Amino acid sequence: MPEINHERFRLLVKICQLYYEDGLNQLDIAKRLGISRPHVSRMLAAAKSEGIVRISIHNPFSSEQELEKCFIETFGIQDAIIVDSSDSDPNKLHAQLGRTSAALIESVLMDGDIVGLMAGRTVASAAEELDYFAREGLQFVPLVGGWGSEGGAWHASSNTMAFANKLKSKYWMVHAPAVVANVETGILLRQEPEIDKVLQLAQRSRVAIISIGEVSEQATMVKTGNMSHEDITEVEARGAVANLCASFIDLDGREIDFPGKNRFIGLTARELRAIPNVIGIAGGAQKVKAITAALRGKWIDILVTDAATARAIIDFHRSNEAK
Template identity: 75%
Template sequence: MTEKNQDRFRLLVKICQLYYEEGLNQMEIAKRLGISRPHVSRMLTAAKNEGIVRISINNPFSAEQELEKSLIDAFGIQDALVVDSSDTEPAGLPALLGRAGAALIESVLRDGDIVGIMAGHTIGCAAEEMDYFARDGMQFVPLVGGWGSDGAAWHASTNAMAFANKLKSKYSMFHAPALVANEETGMLLRQEPEIAKVLELARSSRVAVVSIGEVSEESTMVKSGSFSEEDMTVLKKLGAAANLCASFLDERGQVIDFPVSNRLIGLDARELRSIPTVIGIAGGAAKVTAITAALKGKWIDILVTDSETARDIVAISSPNE
């Protein structure tokens, strides 16, 4: 090494020690050494390029982040948030996903947002886990009516109210069931001024927070009494794999033309797609097929799920499978 190169190397090392070990900022180093701040910046960049400085990040979330990348690459979604569920019992999964969802929602929401909220226990948990943060002029609105009289604590209206109360914001309520007795009643209810107003507000949402329902006897719509065994039989024969708001999807993520659709009160999947940011929060073995269908159809922009579910989704979506 020539004397000139040795002097340069010595200066690089000194600048790195001042910056990384002693905590001086670039301007302080420039004043101390009598050089310009841009020159300090160039020297720090050169030190990294030449291997004098190696930055190592102690990342305890590397496995989950690999799954996130796999989901993003496989389905072309905007983002994914995967949380470790290896030590979580199935009963604790809604709370785990709710905490992760609450943190994500805080980072996404802006002043003046209209936020569409779906029904479901996990969405309710996200509201419970939410800590207050200041945003001006937000409003929360349900995306569908109520799934029966049972489980009212997880209705879309109840969840919207829970989010709004936590964040000291306005909210709207759907004074209508998600499923009515016949198509004529559905048409009349959708034309009712108060219901039409809520539907229009929901369509104006910038952010939607949705659950992804499985098509089974364990789903919210069945447990609430809204859907009969006969309805479920018809859905399964049509190839339904997922419930998303007031729509049903097949395994490819395509909307199914279901005879009951005109009896549903709420936004359908196509209306949901017009909302700029749709956050789906769902997990568990029973929902792997449903979540995969929603991803294949590109109905959601950001997915919050658990590591076991993410692995299963990636496995069944792999070209080698």
């Protein structure tokens, strides 16, 4: 090796040691050696390309991350976060998804954000698992009214209040049910100034945190009495497999039209889609069709789910091609 190349190699190794072993940043190295920061950056890149530096990552999450890549490629979403949860107990699964979502939410929220919240136990778990972190000017707002008159810690307004209390932030409430008895009442309630103000604010959300509801007799909207057996039978007959806010979507991800849609108090799926960052949190075998529909319709940007559900979604999607 010519002497000049030998000295260049020596400098390259020195820069690598300062950066990777001593923890100096590129600007510190540039000042220390009297060279430009872009030159330091080029030398670090050269060190990797020449094999002087080999980066090895100890990754205990490799199988889940392969699934995440598969979801991004298959459905064209922004990101997926998949956790390995072998526990089939719904409460423990909700807690795990909540912990994972809480870490994501901390990295996503920015000063001044308006954050829309949907009803759901997974969303409630995310609020429960959240630790305080400082953000200025956050506002939390429900995306729909209440699911039934019985008290619950997972109503949209309850979730809104829980997030706001954890982060010491301002919050708003919708003092109306998510579904009312008739269309006329629904139209009148949405015109109420206080309700309209909150729903208008919800449309300005930068981030939405939602659950993905299945359409069945076991769905929360049925168990709480908001929708009758006849209601759910009607939307199922029209092809509905998922509920997103105040809308229903079919297996191909298309929003469906149905006579009772004006009975709902809340944002529609199309209004939800206009929110820049929609985080969907859902898991469990009963949610496979619903999550698949939401992914096919690109109604969410980031999905948080468990590995067993993720594999079932991929299998279901591949064996039931969209029309």
